[in-house]
Amino acid sequence: MTKSWFVYGALLWSILGSAVPQVGCAQVPAAELGAALSAARQRYEQGWSLYRQKAIPAALVEFEQALRQFRELGDLPGQILTLKTLRNLYLDQGESAKGDAYEAQANQLLALRPAERVGPPQALDYFIQSVSLLREASNPYKAGGTTAITAGQLRQETDSLSQSLNQINTAFQVMTQARAAQSNLNIALMAQQAGRLSEALAYMETALAVVEDIRSHILVSESRTAYFATVQGYYELYIDLLMQQHRQQPRSGYDQRALAATERYRARTLLELLAEARVDIRQGISPQLRGRERQLQTELNALEQQHLRQGGLAAEAERQYSTLLQEYQGLKAQIRSTSPNYAALTYPQPLDTAALQTSLADDTLLLVYFLGTKGSHLWAVASRGITAYELPSRALIEQKVEALRRRILDPRERAATTSGEAQDLAAILLKPVADKLGKQRLVVIPDGHLHLLPFGLLPVGPTGEPLLRQHEVTVAPSITVVQHLRAQAAQRRPAGRRLAVVADPVFSVQDDRVRVSEKPPAVLPTALGEAQNRGYRWDRLPFTRQEAQAITALLPADDRKVVTDFTANRTLAVGQELQNYQILHFATHGFVDTERPEQSGLVLSLVDEQGRPLDGYLKLNDLFNLNFNANLVVLSACQTGLGSLVQGEGLVGLTRGFMHAGVPRVVASLWRVDDEATAELMTRFYQKLFREQQRPAVALRLAQMEVAQIPRWQAPYYWAGFALQGEWQ
Structure with missing residues (x-):
């Protein structure tokens, strides 16, 4: 069962209330019911996967099948979710009549009185599982249990009645909070429509206080991120209200309050991750918890390796992965709840507008973007003032970004x-x-699809020259995050050597560097074909070796390290050997898994000298457990700057992972880059860095400008994809 389904379930049940089994509901054994519901949910998730791939007709088939199965099972939340999804999908396709028909069906179900709401016998069980993901409490319910709430009666057929009652009490506390937040949001919307903006703001502040309280009890970061994405509309409305007030009272500071809210909204989760990264939360926990955590990590990693080798998992393996992941998330919450160090942890607070301005030098201008449904906002922040601007809707801006990227x-x-x-x-x-x-x-400071935009390419001035010809351009997740990373770096002992380069790993047993007399295929042909169709194809990058040699030639031998071939492996990356280098340079493939961001990563050597398989994937989850001493990481690889776009969080990918590991600045790419052009760009970048003593942001800008002048690489594809993210000083 996926995280998105659990989060959806908790939120939907918080609005619907409890489900009451009625005569006519699916009368099947509990175990069969669980399997049937799982199959329906997988249909729904497959529909979403196809929709994201723009396979609209196939997605419609999956959603319709899911709806039929939810109806047969009497699963009200599943029906409403699927009806709403079909409504939105048809509206997106311009078929408003069909969309309205699905909307009407959903509204009919939502209008049912509580006593008429029909749900499966395990309806409350699934609701409690949803809340358990949000609260991260261990779920005591098994498939054989049957739960029912009718007219104040409770019957839980498990051996742990006390624990069940505690879970249900927690569930209804969250349900009550979520209802309160939703009610305040609804009243704020009505007040806004009536032009009573001060009242609307007051109700939104109450709603956000409830949302923040719910969020504060979520112990695992992935679940906080998932929950935060579901409540983006609360923050968007709050910021819109503040900017409406600003238009009416431009001297009252509402624009600065909106900017502060944007920074708070954007910085929160990553700040918490950075703070938690500096604390050993496992110190003092029981050996049993540590052992089970290691076991789950091993089992999950084996399935992740299978996923990457084959380009996907079979249905049974996918179910196994979801079950293990759910248990792992619950175990992480249990570790945090019993950790003395976690209990004593204090989190840094997002900067207010005055502190934002103080953090900027006189020659620095901060551009903060916030994309909204009805309209978007831009704040230009300088040390001496703040100016706000109105922009078009998120949909229009994202459409323009996609058009540019396609070109x-x-x-x-x-x-x-x-x-x-x-x-x-x-x-x-x-x-x-x-x-x-x-x-x-x-x-x-980008938002939404602006994370995918090469800002330096945009034309400015009367001549229409690219922005980077006139300006040094850096991208940051938030100013508060950069300040936090800056402070951490200042407290560390500087690394003793300048540069470590990891390049040209061995991806396949077919590689000429593998010393075996007979070379079998690296994976079964069918699995290889499927993996290649999904984009998981790791061809050798021959120019990365030249890149490594050209870069390291700029430094004396005792000040640099180059690692290639079989030694360019995961063991090296997660070990201590790279801790004594100021700059880490990875020249290899990168990959993005938008479904499971934690599986995004870098590809290192996948086989040893004898052709035996290795775990060569340095994934986001690995980075979350590392602590580098470097002040710069350069990811000279395919689409290393990408990740999963999460509402309210931005890109959850490798850049965030390295920042979590303590690296204040990262150079990464926004698309699959050309091997040879990248080698040239990186050589020039390091020449500026080492010989001319330029700052990284300046060195990258100058290198890009030079490569853009080479006739065969003038197209932006070859030079505009790399960006420096994080610390600009």
């Missing part, structure tokens, strides 16, 4: 100009603030 990445148009699409975006994102750009250093 850049399409091989048939790679040599063509991108001026049309880039000019459209520049007019939206930069023209409003053009009079403040000057020669300032720009720090961009």
Whole structure:
């Protein structure tokens, strides 16, 4: 069962209330019911997967099948969720009549009185599992149990009645809180429509206080992130209300309150992760918990390896993975709840607007973007003032970003100009603030699909030159996060050596470097084909070796280290050998798993000298358990700057992972980059860094400008994809 389903279940049941089994509900054994519900949910999740791949007809088939199964089982939340999804999908396709029909069916179910709401015998069980994910309490219920609540009667057929009652009490506490937040949100919307903005703000502040309280009890970061994504609308409405007030009372500071709310909303989870990374929460916990954690990690890792080798998991393995992941999340919560160090942990607070301004030098301009459904916002923040601007809707901006990326990445148009699409975006994102750009250093705090945008490419000024020709451009998750990383780096003992380069790993037993007389296929042909279709194909990158040699030649032998071939492996990456280097450079493949962001990572050697398979994937979860001493990581690999876009969190990917490991700045790519052009770009980058003593942001800018002048690499695809994220100083 997926995390998204659990979070959805908790939120939906908090609105619907308890489900009451009625005559006519599916009368099947509990174990069969659980399997049937799991199959229906998998249909729904498959529909979403196909929808994200733009396979709309196939997605519709899956959603319709899921709806039929939910109806047969009498599962009300599943029906409502699927009906709402079908409604949105048809509206997106311009078929409003079909969309309205599904909306009407969903509203009929929502209008049922509690006594008429029909749910499966385990309805409360699934609700409690949902709440358990939010609260991270261990789930005591098994498939054989049957739960029912009717007219104040409770019957739980397990051996742990006291624990069941505690769980149910917790469930209804969260349900009550969620209802309170939703009620305040609804009243705020009505007050906004009536033009009573002060009242609307007051109700939204009450609603957000409830949301924050629920969130504060979620112990595991992945669940906090998932929950936070579901309540983005609360923060969006609050910020919109503040900006409405600003338009009416421009001198009352509402724009600064909106900016502070944006920073708070954006920085919270990553700040908490950074704080937790510095604490050993496992110190003082029981050996049994440690042992079970290691066992679960081993089992999950084996399935993840299978997923990466084959490009997916069979249905039974997928179910096993979901079950293990759920148990692992619950175990992590249990570890935190029993850890003395975790209990004593204090979290840094997001900066207010005055502190934001103080953090900026006079030559630095901060551009903070917030994308909204009805309209978006931009704040230009300098040491001497803050100015707010209104922008178009999220949908329009994201459409423009996708159009530009398509033009850049399409091989048939790679040599063509991108001026049309880039000019459209520049007019939206930069023209409003053009009079403040000057020669300032720009720090961009993006939102949504703006994380995927190469800002340095956008044309500015009367000549329409790319932004990076006139400005140093850095991207940051939030200023508070950068300040926190800066403070951490200042407290560390500097690493003794300058540079470690990891390049040209061995991905396949077919590689000429493997010393075996007979070379069998690395994986079964069918599995290999499926993996390649999903994008998991690791061809050798021959220019990464040249890249490594050219870079390391810039430094004396005792100040650098180059690791290639079989030794460019995961054991090296997670060990202590790289701790004494100021800069870590990885020249290899990167990969993004949008379904499971924790599986995104870098590909290192997958076989040893004899062709035996190795675990060569350095994944996001690995980075969360590391602590590097480097002040810069360069990911000279395919799409290493990407990740899973999570509402309210931005990109959850490798950049965040390295920041979590203590690295204040990361250079990474926004798309699959050309091997040879990247080698040239990186060589020039390090020449600026070492020989000319430039700061990383300046060195990258100068290298990109130079590569853009080489005739065969003038197209933005070759040079515009890399960005420096994090600390700009």
